[in-house]
Amino acid sequence: MIDTERLDATFHALSDPTRRAILARLAQEGDVAVMDLAEPFAMSQPAISKHLKVLEKAGLVSRGRDAQKRPVHLEAQPLAEATGWLIEYRKYWSAQFGRLDDLLDELQKLEEAAGRN
Amino acid sequence: MIDTERLDATFHALSDPTRRAILARLAQEGDVAVMDLAEPFAMSQPAISKHLKVLEKAGLVSRGRDAQKRPVHLEAQPLAEATGWLIEYRKYWSAQFGRLDDLLDELQKLEEAAGRN
DNA sequence: CCTATAAATAACTATATGGTTTTGTAACCA
DNA sequence: TGGTTACAAAACCATATAGTTATTTATAGG
Numbered sequence: 001m002i003d004t005e006r007l008d009a010t011f012h013a014l015s016d017p018t019r020r021a022i023l024a025r026l027a028q029e030g031d032v033a034v035m036d037l038a039e040p041f042a043m044s045q046p047a048i049s050k051h052l053k054v055l056e057k058a059g060l061v062s063r064g065r066d067a068q069k070r071p072v073h074l075e076a077q078p079l080a081e082a083t084g085w086l087i088e089y090r091k092y093w094s095a096q097f098g099r100l101d102d103l104l105d106e107l108q109k110l111e112e113a114a115g116r117n
Numbered sequence: 118m119i120d121t122e123r124l125d126a127t128f129h130a131l132s133d134p135t136r137r138a139i140l141a142r143l144a145q146e147g148d149v150a151v152m153d154l155a156e157p158f159a160m161s162q163p164a165i166s167k168h169l170k171v172l173e174k175a176g177l178v179s180r181g182r183d184a185q186k187r188p189v190h191l192e193a194q195p196l197a198e199a200t201g202w203l204i205e206y207r208k209y210w211s212a213q214f215g216r217l218d219d220l221l222d223e224l225q226k227l228e229e230a231a232g233r234n
Numbered sequence: 235c236c237t238a239t240a241a242a243t244a245a246c247t248a249t250a251t252g253g254t255t256t257t258g259t260a261a262c263c264a
Numbered sequence: 265t266g267g268t269t270a271c272a273a274a275a276c277c278a279t280a281t282a283g284t285t286a287t288t289t290a291t292a293g294g
Binding site: 133135160161163164167168171182184185186 | 281282283284285290291292
Binding site for chain 3: 150152162163186
């Protein structure tokens with residue numbers, strides 16, 4: 001996949017709150033089976049499987065095998081690439097953050113103030 | 118707009134290469150008129166106007182007025198928010214980057230190796 | 235006033251997306 | 265062998281997206 005298509009797929013995958021929630025859960029809990037992933041959502045199992053396909057196409061998750069289960073595994077490389085694209089713009093959102101770690105500190109304060117997503 | 122909708126709109130806006138190219142150009146050149154933005158693309162003016170509407174909905178650009186022109190201006194705040202979401206995952210893509218600035222150095226090496234997007 | 239320029243809007247088309255229900259399949263279990 | 269679990273695949277539907285061409289609106293200049 002060429003670079004731009006990978007970015008297309010990654011940003012598209014991240015544009016849906018269900019998919020972001022799935023990634024957040026995988027980050028917290030490690031590998032999770034499809035039924036377990038589907039449980040918190042008011043949505044059918046095939047709907048979740050479709051979301052997983054979108055994530056898989058972007059390379060954001062991979063699938064394993066454990067008996068009947070197909071555990072979903074977070075693959076964070078595309079997240080790094082997306083971050084790499086965004087990082088180019090850091091100087092535009094605030095000139096006062098010369099060092100990236102200062103920006104991170106600031107972002108974390110904002111997040112704490114706004115509550116988690 | 119609630120936080121999750123803003124992220125939806127931002128990531129969706131970033132999922133198209135034409136729109137990313139528009140943002141990149143605005144970052145490089147400052148405010149640009151619609152015709153000038155459209156020029157490099159094999160695409161009609163209304164198509165570009167539609168892309169601008171998507172970017173505007175996400176808060177990524179604002180519009181000015183200069184005679185008949187409606188200069189497009191980069192608004193980087195949503196990029197900061199998107200980066201904030203992604204930054205949460207930094208520890209997953211590589212444990213070796215304790216400090217964010219180290220990660221940035223590494224990303225820049227990768228970018229140089231891969232060519233620009 | 236008339237005309238030109240810049241851009242938005244409208245109307246239309248094809249394809250993609252996000253969901254559904256139903257059916258099929260692969261692996262375990264009694 | 266037969267049933268159950270976990271998931272994928274198929275078929276379908278409504279809406280959204282990304283593009284087109286044609287038209288309209290707003291501003292400027294002669």
